[in-house]
Amino acid sequence: MPDWFPIMEPGTHKQRGFDNAVATFLRTVQNHHVSLSQMADQKANVLIGASFVVLSILFHEVSQRGFNLILGLLSATCFTACFFAALAIFPRSGKGNSHPNRLFFGTFAQGTSEEFHQSINAILSSDQETIHAMAEDIYQLGCVLHHHKYRYLRYAYRTFLCGLSITAATAVVMYL
Template sequence: MADQKASILMGATFVVFSISVSRSLAGDLPWSLAILAVFAFLSSLCAVMAVLPSTKKPDPSKIVPNLLFFGHYTSLNEEEWTEEVIQSLRRDETVYRMMLHDIYQNGQVLQRRKYRFLGLAYRLFITGLVVTMLSFVIELLIAY
């Protein structure tokens, strides 16, 4: 869900930024459009940060392998991975613990990274719209 929201915001901000750049290349870029372009660019950067995968390597001594995570089983062939999972899931409690661990890890990623950047991206875009409107009104008042 966070990735979809970030994609929508990236699309909107890229369109706004592209229009602003094309307008500036034509030689006519009012302050209000320049302000909107800056806020759209900053907002799109935050949206991109929300969907970027984490590249930080965890401490190997603290890693509890998550058998359900693709990063663990891609180095194994299917038969090895299946056997490892079956051996680990002999008891019902182990199944529940693995699922809960997976859900908890997903929640931590969402809370720490995705929604923080996504919220910042939306706030920047909304702030940019408000500041753009104010600067547009000021430009109109000065022009007339």
């Protein structure tokens, strides 16, 4: 943990109440993370759509003129970029998580309604518990963004750009 990150041990903090500043801060951070997640999904969908348009044109070209190296490279590029973009938007299961997020539907949907209500009551039992649950939700969303969505999105866009560059270079070499 960085030095600037305040860590409060249970019982060592001053109880100050769940004031508007804390609530606003947590909501703002959470909304920012949700917006980043939506942007990642939109970017992945744009790349998938563009790749399928290119693939449709390529399939038409292959049926008219036959297969060649340039069409093969471009097809492989589009398929690979689509694969990584799909991984970016593909939902992950929470199985195997050592710290299940009590606010995530995938966690509480595995239990009963009564267990869900007990969990919510425990979260709302104190300001500190509420803040902890919200902070854990923000942390886990950030981890998903960093380790999953944006990682695969980077792979998808890099694959697409590198593949287009290699295809263009191959076309220049072949036809000049």
